Each structure stands twice: as C-alpha cells, then as structure tokens.
Amino acid sequence: xxxxxxxxxxxxxxxxxxxxxxxxxxxxxxxxxxxxxxxxxxxxxxxxxxxxxxxxxxxxxxxxxxxxxxxxxxxxxxxxxxxxxxxxxxxxxxxxxxxxxxxxxxxxxxxxxxxxxxxxxxxxxxxxxxxxxxxxxxxxxxxxxxxxxxxxxxxxxxxxxxxxxxxxxxxxxxxxxxxxxxxxxxxxxxxxxxxxxxxxxxxxxxxxxxxxxxxxxxxxxxxxxxxxxxxxxx
Amino acid sequence: xxxxxxxxxxxxxxxxxxxxxxxxxxxxxxxxxxxxxxxxxxxxxxxxxxxxxxxxxxxxxxxxxxxxxxxxxxxxxxxxxxxxxxxxxxxxxxxxxxxxxxxxxxxxxxxxxxxxxxxxxxxxxxxxxxxxxxxxxxxxxxxxxxxxxxxxxxxxxxxxxxxxxxxxxxxxxxxxxxxxxxxxxxxxxxxxxxxxxxxxxxxxxxxxxxxxxxxxxxxxxxxxxxxxxxxxxxxxxxxxxxxxxxxxxxxxxxxxxxxxxxxxxxxxxxxxxxxxxxxxxxxxxxxxxxxxxxxxxxxxxxxxxxxxxxxxxxxxxxxxxxxxxxxxxxxxxxxxxxxxxxxxxxxxxxx
Numbered sequence: 030x031x032x033x034x035x036x037x038x039x040x041x042x043x044x045x046x047x048x049x050x051x052x053x054x055x056x057x058x059x060x061x062x063x064x065x066x067x068x069x070x071x072x073x074x075x076x077x078x079x080x081x082x083x084x085x086x087x088x089x090x091x092x093x094x095x096x097x098x099x100x101x102x103x104x105x106x107x108x109x110x111x112x113x114x115x116x117x118x119x120x121x122x123x124x125x126x127x128x129x130x131x132x133x134x135x136x137x138x139x140x141x142x143x144x145x146x147x148x149x150x151x152x153x154x155x156x157x158x159x160x161x162x163x164x165x166x167x168x169x170x171x172x173x174x175x176x177x178x179x180x181x182x183x184x185x186x187x188x189x190x191x192x193x194x195x196x197x198x199x200x201x202x203x204x205x206x207x208x209x210x211x212x213x214x215x216x217x218x219x220x221x222x223x224x225x226x227x228x229x230x231x232x233x234x235x236x237x238x239x240x241x242x243x244x245x246x247x248x249x250x251x252x253x254x255x256x257x258x259x260x261x262x263x
Numbered sequence: 264x265x266x267x268x269x270x271x272x273x274x275x276x277x278x279x280x281x282x283x284x285x286x287x288x289x290x291x292x293x294x295x296x297x298x299x300x301x302x303x304x305x306x307x308x309x310x311x312x313x314x315x316x317x318x319x320x321x322x323x324x325x326x327x328x329x330x331x332x333x334x335x336x337x338x339x340x341x342x343x344x345x346x347x348x349x350x351x352x353x354x355x356x357x358x359x360x361x362x363x364x365x366x367x368x369x370x371x372x373x374x375x376x377x378x379x380x381x382x383x384x385x386x387x388x389x390x391x392x393x394x395x396x397x398x399x400x401x402x403x404x405x406x407x408x409x410x411x412x413x414x415x416x417x418x419x420x421x422x423x424x425x426x427x428x429x430x431x432x433x434x435x436x437x438x439x440x441x442x443x444x445x446x447x448x449x450x451x452x453x454x455x456x457x458x459x460x461x462x463x464x465x466x467x468x469x470x471x472x473x474x475x476x477x478x479x480x481x482x483x484x485x486x487x488x489x490x491x492x493x494x495x496x497x498x499x500x501x502x503x504x505x506x507x508x509x510x511x512x513x514x515x516x517x518x519x520x521x522x523x524x525x526x527x528x529x530x531x532x533x534x535x536x537x538x539x540x541x542x543x544x545x546x547x548x549x550x551x552x553x554x555x556x557x558x559x560x561x562x563x564x565x566x567x568x569x570x571x572x573x574x575x576x577x578x579x580x581x582x583x584x585x586x587x588x589x590x591x592x593x594x595x596x597x598x599x600x601x602x603x604x605x606x607x608x609x610x611x612x613x614x
Binding site: 031032033035036039040043044103104105106107108109110111112113114115261262 | 308311333345352
C-alpha cells in the first residue's frame with residue numbers, strides 16, 4: 030500500500046496536476062479570505078469555510094479523475110492487480126495520496142487563521158473545527174471521486190461525472206424543498222453535504238456529522254474495492 | 264510448478280476459455296500457441312489472478328491463486344500483452360516502484376542493476392519511459408516481470424512489435440531465463456515457439472487442441488513422406504510417369520508456379536524413400552527438376568490444421584477429443600480426428 034501511496038503522490042507532483050490543484054486551493058482560499066474577512070473587517074471565518082466547500086466540489090473531481098481511469102487506459106492496473114497487494118491496499122494507497130494533496134491545499138486556511146489571530150481576537154477552536162470538518166468533507170468527496178474514476182476509462186468523463194454528482198449532493202438540500210413530503214425532505218437533507226457542514230462552519234463539532242462523512246468515505250472505498258473485485262469476475 | 268485444471272471463463276454465454284487443463288514442471292519453457300482471439304491472454308490473465316475463472320483452478324507452486332492470491336502472486340512475474348508502464352516515470356523510478364510493490368526482500372540496488380544488465384536497459388535507466396522506443400519499453404516490461412526473482416514467468420507475446428534483431432535478443436534472453444525460471448510464453452508466431460520452447464500447447468476458440476513436446480512433434484513429422492517437386496515437362500506425361508514409380512501412393516497436381524513447369528505433390532507409402540527412383544525416372548526422360556521440397560508438415564501446417572474450421576465443427580458436435588500425440592499422428596496420417604469423432608457421435612445420436 031505504501032508503494033502505491035508514494036507513487037501516486039509523486040505522480041501528482043511530477044505532472045502539473047498537483048501544483049494546479051494546490052494553486053487553485055490557495056487562490057480561491059485567498060480570494061474568499063479577502064472578500065469575506067478583510068473587506069468586511071471581521072475575524073469570523075465561518076462564511077469563508079462555507080464558500081470553500083463549494084469550491085472543493087469542483088476541485089476534488091479533478092484531483093481524483095485519473096486515479097483508476099488512467100490505470101485502466103494504460104493497462105497499468107494489470108501490474109497492480111497481479112502484484113501481491115490486496116485490493117483494499119491499492120484503493121487505500123490512492124485514497125490517502127489524494128487526501129494528502131487535498132490536505133496540503135487545505136493547509137493554507139490555517140495560514141489565514143494565523144493572519145487573523147495576529148491582528149484580532151479569533152476563536153481558535155472554530156478554525157480548528159472547520160479545518161477538521163473540511164478534511165472530513167474532502168475524505169468523503171475523494172472516496173466518491175475515486176469510485177467514479179473506477180467506473181470509466183476516460184479521465185474527462187470521470188471529472189465531469191464527479192462534478193455533476195458532487196454538485197448534486199451539494200445542492201440537494203435546495204432541491205428537497207421542491208418535494209412537499211416532509212419525510213423525503215428529511216432523508217434528502219440528511220445526505221446533503223452542505224447541510225451537514227453547517228454545524229462545522231459555526232464551530233459546532235457534532236459527532237454525528239463527523240461520523241456521516243467518515244462513513245461515506247469508508248462506504249465508497251469499500252464500493253471501489255468491490256468494483257475491482259467484480260470486474261475480475263465479469 | 265503450475266497446475267491448471269478445468270479452467271473455464273465465460274462472458275455471458277460465450278466461452279473465452281473452455282475447460283483447459285495442463286501442468287508445467289519446474290524449469291520448463293512452455294509455448295502457448297493459438298490464433299488471435301483464441302483465449303491465450305484470457306488464460307494468462309487467469310493464471311496471474313488478474314481475472315477470475317468461472318470454473319476450475321490454478322495452482323502456482325501448490326498455492327491456489329484464488330484462495331491465497333497474495334502468496335501465489337509472489338511467485339509470478341507477469342508481462343502482459345501491453346507492458347504495464349507508467350509513462351511519466353523514469354525507468355529507475357518505475358523499477359523501484361515495482362520493487363516496493365512486490366515487497367521484494369533482495370538487496371535493492373544490486374538486484375535492480377542485475378536485472379537492467381540482463382535485459383540491457385542500463386543505458387536508459389534514468390530516462391522517462393514515455394520517450395523510450397517500443398523495443399526498450401518491452402524490455403522495461405520484461406525487467407518489471409523479473410523484479411523479485413519470481414519462480415514463474417508468464418510472458419504474453421513478448422516479441423510483438425520488435426525489430427528482427429530485438430526479437431532474436433529477447434528470444435535468447437527468454438531461453439537464458441528458462442534455465443532458472445519456469446516460463447510460459449504465448450505467441451502466434453510459430454518459429455518463435457519452435458526456437459524457444461521445449462513444450463507446446465495449442466489452443467483455439469478457448470479449447471485446448473494439442474499438448475505435446477517439440478521433440479515429439481518433430482518425430483511425428485519425420486515419419487511422413489511427402490515431396491513437392493517442380494518439374495519442367497509436359498504435365499500429363501510427367502504425372503503418369505511419376506505415378507508409375509513403385510512406392511508412390513498419390514500424386515497431386517499443384518498447377519504452374521513458374522513458367523514452363525508444373526508442381527506436383529508426391530505422397531509415398533509409409534517407410535519408403537522414393538527420391539532416388541524419382542530422380543532416375545525424371546533423368547531418363549530429360550525433365551529437369553527445378554525445385555524439390557520435402558513437403559513435410561511444419562508446425563505451421565499442424566497449427567493451421569488444428570485451428571481450422573474442423574475444430575469449430577468439433578465444438579458444435581460437442582465432441583470431446585483427447586489431446587496428445589494421437590492427434591498429430593492421425594492428422595499426419597491424413598485422417599482428421601475431429602471429423603472421425605464427429606461422425607462417430609452423429610452415428611451414436613442417430614442410434
């Protein structure tokens with residue numbers, strides 16, 4: 030697993046993709062930081078973090094698009110699948126590598142917190158909670174992205190399908206308003222990525238929310254393993 | 264070393280591989296022969312655990328590939344049809360990655376240097392794989408299979424797309440590797456199998472149609488007496504003259520392939536050599552012989568015969584044919600084992 034993790038991480042930064050993604054993280058983070066905090070003269074970073082979630086919906090599919098699709102297209106998956114590494118190890122290696130790149134990009138928000146702390150009083154735990162929250166959201170979205178990448182052989186399809194599905198999960202709360210049945214609304218709300226994030230943005234660490242993101246991540250990692258397994262049998 | 268029994272792979276109701284059984288002893292080089300789409304790659308993918316079989320089992324060094332995949336895969340070095348290369352890595356990075364991926368315990372630098380030396384890629388060790396020529400990519404693929412010194416090497420068409428010099432190099436390399444490893448080599452190129460392998464397996468449409476050693480093959484081939492002669496002389500007269508030679512069983516006219524001459528296929532009775540009497544007869548009449556070829560069946564002929572439409576008939580008739588030496592002999596005798604077997608079942612059905 031470690032070999033795959035290392036190779037994936039290296040491949041992100043030996044091509045432009047890793048740098049582009051980190052740049053996008055920093056650029057949009059700085060933009061929202063300037064708009065939300067500096068222009069408004071506030072040390073409350075909640076709205077910055079909420080906006081970032083939407084940006085990640087677009088960036089994460091790009092991060093995960095080639096994880097499996099490219100392997101299949103180049104037939105390098107044959108080397109992975111015939112090596113003495115378990116399927117779970119292969120998927121986890123890729124998952125953790127993508128999560129690492131994501132965490133590097135995310136770390137810029139900590140810098141914003143330090144900048145604010147130097148000129149105003151901030152609530153440090155709100156910032157920490159938000160960063161942890163974003164990490165969890167990222168883990169869930171990355172797992173979904175890897176799963177989608179495993180379905181197709183085309184990076185482009187993986188990216189577009191990923192953006193479509195993640196955006197849908199992000200906006201699903203608004204869509205649920207169209208359905209008059211309360212029960213269905215509740216169900217939809219409970220799987221909405223943005224609704225779950227509200228608590229984190231406000232600095233409330235709700236275990237149920239954390240658990241939700243973690244289980245989505247675990248579920249899709251599991252699905253990806255099963256997909257790999259299934260392909261061998263079909 | 265490798266134990267394959269009743270291996271079957273279905274896609275829907277189509278059989279890609281149908282009930283294949285064979286075993287490979289330690290240190291043997293096995294040629295896996297078949298036309299395109301015969302199921303060679305599918306079989307190899309199942310041997311290496313890339314695909315799962317619907318029925319049957321594969322045992323590598325006594326370990327079932329589906330029951331304990333990690334342990335079994337440690338014994339295998341696999342070069343798929345398209346080498347699994349990461350184009351954005353250098354040869355060095357790639358081989359180091361494979362080294363770690365396989366959890367290799369040998370001394371890294373010495374081991375990788377040895378492999379590079381063996382497949383002659385030391386001079387491109389620091390280059391990006393994307394920029395290498397096809398031949399070098401193929402060698403890097405082979406190097407990858409050798410990482411970890413696996414007992415079993417499975418090579419899927421290792422010489423495809425190489426130039427003649429490289430082909431010869433790779434072949435001699437495989438022969439060299441066969442001294443230390445058990446090798447399975449797939450190909451649709453017959454001379455390759457003839458020059459490299461000790462034993463040949465032929466499959467067609469997913470079925471095993473022959474399993475025999477090369478020596479057995481050539482022995483059976485030597486037993487038959489068939490001559491193709493190109494003779495400059497009047498066709499009908501020559502035909503009559505040749506037919507008159509004692510020991511000649513049958514003469515076939517093959518038509519004109521060179522101006523003012525005719526080709527004949529002469530079949531002699533078992534155990535007789537008609538070449539001398541043929542020469543005497545033609546010499547008496549002053550008919551020059553322009554070409555004389557022992558029309559012996561080559562592996563190519565057998566291959567074509569085994570993989571021709573007859574085998575499709577065989578499948579349709581659901582005839583189980585025993586493989587082995589018998590097949591060759593009956594083919595060489597001129598009788599078709601499948602046609603005969605098919606007839607037999609037909610009769611049985613009618614009864």
